[in-house]
Amino acid sequence: SQTIHQWPATLVQPVGSPLSLECTVEGTSNPNLYWYRQAAGRGLQLLFYSVGIGQISSEVPQNLSASRPQDRQFILSSKKLLLSDSGFYLCAWKRQGAERRSPLHFGNGTRLTVT
Amino acid sequence: AQSVTQLDSQVPVFEEAPVELRCNYSSSVSVYLFWYVQYPNQGLQLLLKYLSGSTLVKGINGFEAEFNKSQTSFHLRKPSVHISDTAEYFCAVSGGGNNDMRFGAGTRLTVKP
Numbered sequence: 001s002q003t004i005h006q007w008p009a010t011l012v013q014p015v016g017s018p019l020s021l022e023c024t025v026e027g028t029s030n031p032n033l034y035w036y037r038q039a040a041g042r043g044l045q046l047l048f049y050s051v052g053i054g055q056i057s058s059e060v061p062q063n064l065s066a067s068r069p070q071d072r073q074f075i076l077s078s079k080k081l082l083l084s085d086s087g088f089y090l091c092a093w094k095r096q097g098a099e100r101r102s103p104l105h106f107g108n109g110t111r112l113t114v115t
Numbered sequence: 116a117q118s119v120t121q122l123d124s125q126v127p128v129f130e131e132a133p134v135e136l137r138c139n140y141s142s143s144v145s146v147y148l149f150w151y152v153q154y155p156n157q158g159l160q161l162l163l164k165y166l167s168g169s170t171l172v173k174g175i176n177g178f179e180a181e182f183n184k185s186q187t188s189f190h191l192r193k194p195s196v197h198i199s200d201t202a203e204y205f206c207a208v209s210g211g212g213n214n215d216m217r218f219g220a221g222t223r224l225t226v227k228p
Contacts, residue, residue, distance in 0.1 A: 043220040106158035
């Protein structure tokens, strides 16, 4: 069966510090990978998605970036965090080949607080 | 483009009462519909999905949803809720493309004893 791991679970970082959140998927190959952000009391905002190694599409321009160095690894980064980057970050994957019909499968999220 | 509207931001109910969480969508193409549940500080878990066929779909934890094409709705129901059903519920629509799953703003279901 497929599993998705996301870490760390919680993170407190000062303004201006760098960020690296990691996500890995097991039990499937060549998945579509996604990063979402969920602000308090709001819905999900798609940040980035990837259909393959090194292929990143950005949905929202901001000071975050994403990378996919390996088939089942997806990394969210920032060089300098802003207060507005605080939120709950979710990684998700979807099976390729039937994107419309496939549900997203989510990790347990990372709670980021920028102080 | 697709969009999803969850009509209620909060729904308080008493334990063992029935509940309906409302979801309307708009799309220019045929759609696939999903309901997710999110417990505090956790990711989203798939409750159920409508892909084709019977318009009444059953999911986990006793939930079901009915796809109504004429009313562009996909309401989630449970005949008798438990305290453990307290969570945030998200409706989502998928119409095409790698990134084209749109989520509603969520409905917070609170089950009171």
